[in-house]
Amino acid sequence: MQGGGGGGRASSGSSNNGSMSTVSKAEVIEQDYVGLSEVSSSYQTNKRTQQEVEVEEEDDHGTELELGLGLGLGLGAKVKPCAWGDYCRILTAKDFPSSMASPRVSVAGTKRAADSVAQELGSNAPCQVVGWPPIRAYRMNSLVSQAKASAEENGTDATSNPNAKKSLIKTNHPPNKIIDINKKSNGKKEKGNGKSQFVKVNMDGVPIGRKVDLNAHVSYQTLAQALEDMFHTPTSIRPNASQEVEAMEEATKCSKLLDGSSEFVLTYEDREGDWMLVGDVPWGMFLNTAKRLRIMRTSDANGLAPRFQEKGERQRSKPI
């Protein structure tokens, strides 16, 4: 369910552009508002007459957002900054060390020595705010477990539900969450993003193989579409006339590679050298395990493992 981090980051909020300095200032103010900054310079102090506000100018910690709020869990200027998103989690009473005796409240306008706070926590203390944002524990837990599930599968299919897989109906439908997967990989900082992952693609009846960059795609749909385009163009079809005709006919059916309605199916060879039907596993998992692709005649595809289970559990059964 990690759609929140999905695509379109750059576009949301037109104020993003050119507002880096504003943003960092906002962050800096935020740091100060927990009373952690030491450097004094005035920023809108005149607007807030009732409080002492000291704000750092651009600090060389970069623009990583620090959230050291309340509970004295903030980090001062001397401490390695962390983006609070890294470590935030809901704390329970058990998390509070019994020795935390110093005042922990630090909010707007209160100046507190960064030192004491930093000493208390050590330089690598994560930034944590209990119970914030105010979302019920139940909802938070279900978000967290969904996020975990997606993280385990490299951040794509957040909802790899084994129960869904239990369905007795096997189809060659593309995975359910095409659009979610799209959004998930788009813009998310995943390893492999930005790096190309070319794999060979061979099609039955076409002597010359091609290469396709898996990382340029975000879903099975786009990949299948690209392959269709790739094997449909005349240049990819070799001169042999009869083969050419055959190949063209075959090529027009490429777009149906994934739904099982064509004569061909898209398969891939995984790390262990087994050939599997494309489309059964979450996209991210596929990216990790696919070594090369083959557009195989359906008749030849009998006996392929249709479901990705743990290697030991995998059953061989005939695809539909």
Next chain:
Amino acid sequence: MRKMQSVEADSCVENRISSFPDEVLERVLVFVKSHKDRSSVSLVCKDWYSADCWSRTHVFIGNCYSVSPEILVRRFPNIRSVTLKGKPRFSDFNLVPPNWGADIHSWLVVFASAYPFLEELRLKRMAVSDESLEYLARSFGNFRALSLVSCDGFSTDGLAAIATHCRNLTELDIQENGIDDLGGSWLSCFPESFASLEALNFANLSSEVSFDALERLVTRCKSLKVLKVNKNVTLEQLQRLLVRAPQLTELGTGSFSQELMPRQNAELESVFSHCKNLHTLSGLWEVSALYLQALYPACTNLTFLNLSYAALQSAQLAKLLSSCPHLRRLWVLDTVEDKGLEAVGSSCPLLEELRVFPADPYDQDAIGGGGGVTESGFVAVSRGCRNLHYVLYFCRQMTNAAVETVVRNCPDFTHFRLCIMNPCQPDYHTNEPMDEAFGAVVKACAKLQRLAISGLLTDRVFEYIGKYAKNLETLSVAFAGSSDRGMQYVLEGCPKLRKLEIRDCPFGNAALLSGLERYESMRSLWMSACHVTMNGCRLLARDMPRLNVEVIKEDENDDTRAEKVYVYRSVAGPRRDAPPFVLTL
């Protein structure tokens, strides 16, 4: 006997407010249902008080410690339905340690003898054990409706006891509880002869129930109107259930995910087209675009759509909304982004309530305006949905100008809860505090009852709130304010304030004590991680003996700070069941 008493007391006709005999008055009062109205009725005069006591069948207790079960049963002898709320609201966010209290059991024991005909029990933030649930199931033969929201302490075994023994059960509603899910066999405990269920909600349970048992249950409960199943129910199974229960008015789908053949997809759509009575739809945990359209035929009469567990994108939402012309309440995840909210604005002219939850509250990539929804989505909704009166909005950036625009478009807000997820974040464009935003809210929205504020806030915002929020009843404050004056403004203004919950603000004893006269007319005050000290609390307790002033002390070493303070009025005196970390002053 009772009648003679009242005749003796008020035998002179001029002394009576009305000349009706008590029985007539009681019959009339039956139609006064809201507990606030009932409260007013009971204050008119002794006769009316008495009539209310005898005729009241439903009682609502907003703070279980404000009254004791003994006092309750003495006053109201004929109660059939009880609603109880327990822990302070911030316990939902783990700010209250476990075993704090609010245990239902002592209530049940008293009810068992005083209200043997008890039919309904609705609990929120109470501690409920399996033993209590079994005790409940066995003690009340006529028991009909159980609703547990945000409770904890029980497991599915307790549910099994309910299913086994409550022969007349019509409603079982289990929502967002800290439940120990030991398996799904509880559902199979409903006897085969049991057919009275009208509402079943187990959407938040994680274990799979026997689908067979569920299907049989749904089949024989002809009056079933509300069915909310959990994630483990697949699309195909859901379809089978719907075939059995086309009369449903509220549906919580399971995961809504499965791989279906095209033929099945068409069947699904057909099944949904027969569900014309649906007005509420929720669930959709793993919904995919493919199957979402099967829902469209069922959406024509939808008034409440809860997509807060469905990670939809804007285009999917837009398409879905175009099938829901009568939508009044919409809950979504911020995966729909501003674009999705624009679709809300253009498709839902009748919308009254919008809640936008964050799909990924801790997404560091999104900090600084990277993800979710922003101020522009908020404005877009307000442009199209002029009837909006309830909003809960989680975002990562907001501006004063946007909020001003929103309340200009929608001045009828009764509930305005805005959560800018980074604490102390200023206006995204101007870098100023968000004081003016909430100032605009309280100035423009005269009917405002509930307000939750966030972002960078000085005392100014409280000055506005105190001055303008004449109907405000609930105020939630976090990481805001600059001095005691902030809280004082609120306590000096806001004549209707009932609940004030504050965390991580620089309010100290002066602020706390400035509200001495206010707290007795309020349900409760919560202050955590503020500057209040034990001495301040002791002063408060000493001066206001009818208040319970409780300090939650988790840190043994520091004797001076009052880390978490909970103050509430009570006619029951100090708690007798307080755990060691709760100090009653």
